[in-house]
Amino acid sequence: MWLREQWGFPPGSEKDEYETVSEHRAVLSPSGDIVACGRIHLNSAEEAQIRHIAVDKKYRRKGVGQLILGALEVVARDLGAKRAVTNSRETSMSFFSACGFEIESKAPTELGKLKRKHMFKILVDNNVLILHPQWCKELQDTWHEKIPITEHMGIKLYQYTERTIETRASLNKNINLHGSMFAGSIFSQATLTGWGMIFLQLKQKDLKGEIVLGDGNIHYHRPITIRPRAICNIESVKARFDLLKANKKCPIELTVDIHDDDTSVASFTGKYWVIPPKKDEE
Structure with missing residues (x-):
């Protein structure tokens, strides 16, 4: 209602072709009424677009807008985005500037008459450690190119420390009729998290081979119901990499812990094989 009413457009006119692939966040009042909302979707694997932030008049200038924007930025980081963008009207430019956004260029007018600026913010999470970024990018690209379901599920490599790998997925893209994943x-x-750990361990040991799941x-x-996280620690990995060096199949067992935000919700045990490359492929 707040998004379009002042321009004479009915509720629902803010919906577009990105509605079904977007993630939404809202703030509720003590009585359960929605008092603020916002939406975000990916433009590319590295860029997320923030749209439709609105706050009820009674709750403006109380930090609610920053709360919504912060929640959307968390979603962007979880999806693997390196930067967030928004097309801001003149009345909201100071708000986005105060939250770390910079003007990049002019943006198309909204509703045929409202002037806007394209603003951006580089997303940096100082608590996330990504070692060997080239290997990690190769892993992400391999997932998307050879295992397309990863992109449809919104699975992203979130953290790699040589001893731990963490992936995150989009709940919105994997939600069932009960509101859970x-x-x-x-x-x-x-x-895929276990597969990724093996992929990066092969890189670490300068080995090659085709990774397949046995069981x-x-x-x-x-x-x-909140944030899907999958974590694999090196301590759980049992492998015979010496066999791979001898050009033999290498069996690997490992464990992946699944969390919903910080709550443990599932445990996965996988048995994989690494098939050595044929001599003409080395």
């Missing part, structure tokens, strides 16, 4: 999506994220078992404890 599909069990199959949780299994897929866990499988996988998962135990679900609780549903995921």
